[in-house]
Amino acid sequence: MVGQTDIAESVLSPDRLLPAEGLPLRVARELYESVEDLPIVSPHGHIPVEWFAQDKHFANPTDLFITPDHYVTRILHGQGVALSELGVGQSDFTDQQARNAFLMLGKHWSAFAGTPMRYWFEDSLARVFGIKKKFGPETAGAIYDELDEMLKTPEFSTRALANRFNMDFVSTTDDPVSDLKLHDKVNADPGFKPFVAPAFRPDKYLEPSRADWPQLVDALGRSADIDASTYEGFTEAMRRRRRYFKDHGAVLSDHSHADLNCERLSDGEVHLLFGEAYAGRIGAKDAARLRAHLFNDQARLAQEDGLVMTVHPAIARNYDATAFANYGADVGGDIPARAEYVEALRPLLNAYGNNPDFHFVAFTDDETVYSRELAPLAGFYPSFFIGAPWWFIDAPDSISRYFHDVVPYAGFTKLSGFIDDTRAICSIPSRHDMNRRVTASFVASLVCDRRISMEEGLEIVHNQIAVQPKHVFKLDAAEQ
Incomplete structure (x- = not known):
């Protein structure tokens, strides 16, 4: 029988997420240990480049662990905690309010049992800050005070953390009109190890149904130094801005629409509908048809500039109208839909x-x-790769199901490699370590079933962590 002490110690067990015992455990250990300390490659994420440019020091533990992390705020909101109590959308959040928010996290800690957020948080406390006491209602205050003191020191600035995490490559998410000067500033620092790449995110410029779409088109044109008010001008503006991003280190364009419809229009139709949209007269149905064509254009432009195209459709964005009105986007009020x-x-x-x-x-x-x-699709098309479990499903069980569902039909070589998709910087090493453990466990099952050799297993695990993400996102080509 597992006792209470054993449960507390299992949070940082060297065998966490590995098989329980016997040969599978021994094989998984060896596979995991072979990749445990490899550098982190993060081709898709949401850490603001400003954090690195300013070498940000987090104001307090809530500023680090709660307010910017919609994974955490969503669960707390589901327990009846107002987002304002967590610092979301609050420009004048006081130190006392921040401490109260952290105490609120402790009060509702039982709501996180079984979630990846709990795993990442406990892992971060122990491995980043050296705090190994059990977190909960009774200890949240003391842990807050310990963290608060450490966050004031140079060792816990964003650049120092990224260097300590052995991050090799990290991608931000950026507006196509961004001048990318902050990326240039960060990457010019010889003391900063990771390369911080921009990512081209044109979603709002491809949505003609938006009331502000004509203004967005004009802004895109100004950034590209061209009149974008015609379809030809708009397409050329996109071509120039994509090339500008690539010249500044971008490897991908990132797209999230309600669906992946990409049917092209005739030349006459696309010119007509673009003009209607720019004049603010387009209907919803025609706006959707034009968006599908413009989305297809991004794939066409990728044939020229070589940017990788990533898609993650079917999210009901800003589902909670009140939260969106009061706090804006990206506060946890998004819900997955059928894809x-x-x-x-x-x-x-x-x-x-x-x-x-x-x-x-x-x-x-x-x-x-x-x-x-x-x-x-991935098994047939040379261009097609399957993205790792993302957002709502980037949990150990989901990652395991992903391997079981896709490897038999597409193989390991058509997987994307892990992406952390996060704004929570201290969770990055925890997320990547979690993936390495689950990957080792799955590959160990193939070894133990005598379906592959141990030698092959070691090669597969190494490739999934160190080779595959560089290949899929063309980082290997950028390094040459």
Whole structure:
């Protein structure tokens, strides 16, 4: 029988997330230890570049662990805690309010049992800050005070943390009109180890149904030094800005729309609908058709500039109208929806899917599509890769199901490698370590079943951590 002390110690067990015992455990240990200390490659994330440019010191533990992390605020909101009590959208959040928010996290800690957020948080406390006492209502205050003191020291600035985490590559998420000067500033620092790459995120510029779309088109044109008020001008502006991003280190464009429809319009129709949209007269149905065409254009432009195209559709954004009105976007009020890839992507994959130099990475929050749609597509098309479990499903059980669902149909070589998709900087090493443990466990099951040799298992695990993400996101080409 496992006792209470054993449970507390299991949080940092060297065998956490590995098989329970016997040969599977011994094999998984060896596989995990072979990749445990490899550098972190993070091709998709949301750490603001400003944090690195300013070498940000977090104001307090709530500023680090709670306010910017919608994974955490969403769970607390579900327990009846107002987002304002967590610092979300509050420009004048006091030190006392911040401490109260952390105490609130401790009060509701039982709500996080079984979640990856609990795993990441406890792992971060222990491995980043050296705090190994059990977190909960009774200890939250003392732990807050310990963290608060450490965050005031140079060792816990954003640059110092990234260097300590052995981060090799990290991508931000950026507006196409950004001048990227902060990326240049950060990457010019010889004392800062990671390369911080921008990522081209054009979603709002591809949505003609937006009331502010004409103004966005004008802003895009100004950034590209061209009149973008016509379809030809708009396309050229996109071409120039994508090239600008690539020249500044970007490796990907990132896209999230309600669906992946990408049917192209005739030349006459696209010019007509673009003009209607720019004049603010387009209807919803035609706006959706134009968006599908403009989204397809991003794949067409990728044939020229070589940027990897990543997609993660079917999220009901800002689902809670009150939270959106009071706090804005990205505060946890988004909900996954049903996703469809096969029919939606037919025009795009028929046009570009057989180009091995075009890399298309499909992420999903709908696990039902892994074996039915994504794995067969990746197994056939040279360009198609299956994104790692992301956002709502980047948990140990989901990662394990992902391997079981896609590897039999597509193989390891068509997976994206892990991405952490986070704004919570201290969770980055925890997330990557979690993935390395689950990867080792899955590969160990193949070794123990005598389906692959141990030598092959070591190679597969190493490739998944160190080789595959660089290949899929073309980092290997950028290093040459």
